[in-house]
Amino acid sequence: MGIEYSPEISDLLGRVRRRPNAGWPWRPGEPVPGGLTVKQSWGWLFVPDGRVLTLVNPRDGVVSLPGGSLEPEDAGDPGRALAREAGEEAQAVIGGPVYLGYLYDRVGSANGGHECARVRMAAALRGAGPSAPDPASGRHYRRLLVAPGLAVELLGWGLPGLRQARAAVAVAAARWGVPVRADETIEELPVAGRRFH
Template sequence: MNRIEFSAEIADLLGRVRRRPIAGWPWRPGEEVPEGLPVKQSWGWLFAPDGRVLTLVNPRDGIVSLPGGSLEAEDLGDPGAALAREAVEEAQAVIGHPFYLGYLYDRIGSANGGHECARVRMAAPLYRVGPSVPDPASGRHYRRLLVAPGLAVELLGWGEQGVRQARAAVEAAALRLGVPTAANETIEELPLAGCTVFPS
């Protein structure tokens, strides 16, 4: 097994990671969202060429997330448009065309005023990130890490549902983007000044 490489600063950051409780939303891989079930959120597995994905760490509370969030009126009901917008707002990330992976069924509807809804998962190439700035919607200033998808599941605290979701993302990205199914294991923080990740 290869040693996972990371800096002392990243070790300190990851030492403060706090995982959210597992929500238990059933994962529906490859299934279209049923008509009448509103899509309220879209989150993305954003891939670098070496198979790693972008994760965001809020250094204030240690919460790790994938880029994404709630659909807004300007997204016109398109989860791909919502993901692209949220990636820019949260991570200053420019992505390629997102492709659909499936959805999580939220019967309690915590993102929909107590009514059932869908939380879509997508994947896309991560082309580049700009200079790091706070999210204009929340004021959060995320640290941007590239990590292997399996480690992302651990940091997110998503359990077995997350493992299944990551597998679907990796399989789709290998097929569509040509990324390796065995990702680089190095944990890397993207530069504050920004950089190119996936040559377009």
């Protein structure tokens, strides 16, 4: 059986543009070393059928996971940053995030040219409110639920991304009982939002 999606989603996916893979080494399960700045936190946000939330910027077609840079109000907590960013970008409400590991950014493009860590987390997606622009950037993302393997493909992350996805799925299956093999239907969250149980 093929992947199911609407003609509108087909049009959107036809405009997807992948960012070049930065090649940051993935450090699964390793704590961020002392002295290495945690600059960003991004999350694999799972719904009960095993799909994850991805964001598509309709202006340029770039796909991303919810997340972003730590701000002073996050007090250095990547989980707090993820919850805040997911709320701003996708109007998402998440359960307590679980740390998966980090990407080591030697060049530090997000940190003024100094090396930094880009944390990856997993969390349960409890719901999403009415669609709205991100207050920080003005971007109005389209919110798609996709199987984790397809998310890796849309993100353009290759084998390192697949390793991340597998780590995230293992946590989600153990913690929230999501199926290891996700529903493969691609679904856009309604503009009015949606709750998950």
